[in-house]
Amino acid sequence: MNAINRLTAVISLASLLPLSALAAETGTVEVLHWWTSGGEAKAVETLKEQVKKDGFVWKDNAVAGGGGAAAMTVLKTRAISGNPPAAAQIKGPDIQDWGALGLLTDLDDVAKANNWDALLPAKVADIMKYDGNYVAVPVNIHRVNWLWINPQVFQKAGAKVPTTLDEFFVAADQLKAAGFVPLAHGGQPWQDSTVFEDLVLSILGPKGYHAAFVELDEKTLTSDKMVEVFTTLKRVGTYMDANRAGRDWNIAAAEVINGKAGMQIMGDWAKSEWTAAGKVAGKDYECVPFPGTQGSFAYNIDSLAMFKLKKEEDIKAQADLAKIALEPAFQTVFNQNKGSLPVRQDMDMSAFDACTQKSAVDFKDAEKGDGLQPSMAHNMATTLAVQGAIFDVVTNFLNNPSADPTKATAQLVSAIKSAK
Numbered sequence: 001m002n003a004i005n006r007l008t009a010v011i012s013l014a015s016l017l018p019l020s021a022l023a024a025e026t027g028t029v030e031v032l033h034w035w036t037s038g039g040e041a042k043a044v045e046t047l048k049e050q051v052k053k054d055g056f057v058w059k060d061n062a063v064a065g066g067g068g069a070a071a072m073t074v075l076k077t078r079a080i081s082g083n084p085p086a087a088a089q090i091k092g093p094d095i096q097d098w099g100a101l102g103l104l105t106d107l108d109d110v111a112k113a114n115n116w117d118a119l120l121p122a123k124v125a126d127i128m129k130y131d132g133n134y135v136a137v138p139v140n141i142h143r144v145n146w147l148w149i150n151p152q153v154f155q156k157a158g159a160k161v162p163t164t165l166d167e168f169f170v171a172a173d174q175l176k177a178a179g180f181v182p183l184a185h186g187g188q189p190w191q192d193s194t195v196f197e198d199l200v201l202s203i204l205g206p207k208g209y210h211a212a213f214v215e216l217d218e219k220t221l222t223s224d225k226m227v228e229v230f231t232t233l234k235r236v237g238t239y240m241d242a243n244r245a246g247r248d249w250n251i252a253a254a255e256v257i258n259g260k261a262g263m264q265i266m267g268d269w270a271k272s273e274w275t276a277a278g279k280v281a282g283k284d285y286e287c288v289p290f291p292g293t294q295g296s297f298a299y300n301i302d303s304l305a306m307f308k309l310k311k312e313e314d315i316k317a318q319a320d321l322a323k324i325a326l327e328p329a330f331q332t333v334f335n336q337n338k339g340s341l342p343v344r345q346d347m348d349m350s351a352f353d354a355c356t357q358k359s360a361v362d363f364k365d366a367e368k369g370d371g372l373q374p375s376m377a378h379n380m381a382t383t384l385a386v387q388g389a390i391f392d393v394v395t396n397f398l399n400n401p402s403a404d405p406t407k408a409t410a411q412l413v414s415a416i417k418s419a420k
């Protein structure tokens with residue numbers, strides 16, 4: 001076939017397609033997120049591929065920076081200038097704030113057609129709705145209260161996997177004595193507060209955690225138990241290496257993976273790095289609930305909130321993204337790469353590794369009582385303003401060896417009050 005004939009064939013094939021299909025092919029969906037580590041980028045790739053398969057164009061807007069503070073700054077600037085992306089990773093109570101600004105679009109048609117109300121736990125569905133309408137789609141459930149362990153390092157140090165805080169310090173001392181970094185950590189506010197919230201969950205229990213971070217109850221925030229949390233945080237800090245300032249969480253994870261460090265306190269996106277490095281859960285690494293938080297599950301649900309768009313074809317691309325996000329095939333492969341649980345409740349868990357299977361069981365158990373709690377450090381428990389106030393107090397405390405735990409609790413209360 002010569003060039004002219006080929007062109008004629010393409011044109012006549014195109015004329016057979018309905019106009020809507022032609023238009024849909026050009027629809028673009030721009031997604032703003034902060035999944036830039038090796039493992040997380042692989043997870044995003046699975047979403048990208050599916051969007052492309054459906055005939056749409058994926059425009060990646062990846063803003064590096066764990067925990068998403070930098071991504072949120074970019075999003076605000078874009079929104080203020082009247083040019084928001086089609087979708088952005090926005091979580092928890094923040095979805096309500098963006099909804100109240102009138103910028104989010106109604107996804108109820110996609111939700112009804114795909115039965116979201118039946119697929120999602122009611123608690124999760126509520127977070128995704130503004131004024132009764134879906135404006136965001138959840139992709140997963142992360143658990144924050146995990147401790148990641150390199151068993152080879154533990155073996156060399158003669159250490160035992162800890163289940164209590166006392167055992168944690170015994171193991172940390174043994175790792176230190178054997179020449180390892182006991183606790184890999186990145187000195188960034190959200191990482192410091194991830195450790196802090198795990199300690200609150202461990203020392204105050206799930207009810208106390210709720211009183212502190214959801215109710216922002218002054219008595220709880222200044223209680224003896226909270227003083228104990230700060231005292232323990234200071235002690236935990238002595239097992240982190242001195243050069244941690246600014247270190248990304250995935251670099252800290254790599255230190256455990258490579259056998260330089262023994263442990264990391266981090267949510268289960270850390271597993272995405274182990275998976276990307278070809279390591280097997282239960283063999284090359286151990287995941288255990290953060291000591292003293294067995295039975296509790298601090299959840300962090302990633303979700304894509306959708307903005308109002310003008311172009312018909314882009315609206316179709318956006319609806320396609322929303323639909324894909326909850327399809328079983330995507331839920332499996334995305335979450336296998338991301339380290340999280342599928343958010344759909346009807347999934348076959350046999351395709352997941354030991355850590356995620358354990359997480360699924362623990363989620364169901366925690367759901368029955370008070371154990372299921374929203375993560376403060378990951379925007380699920382409170383507003384970004386209050387969260388920022390807590391971050392400041394915690395990070396200043398952790399970086400100041402002479403800081404006083406009792407004073408820190410008072411600072412926590414006043415910082416929260418001025419942020420409210």
Ligand code: GAL
Binds near residue numbers: 142300
């Ligand atoms: C969390 C987010 C996770 C992971 C983590 C590290 O806020 O929910 O998906 O990306 O930050 O960046």
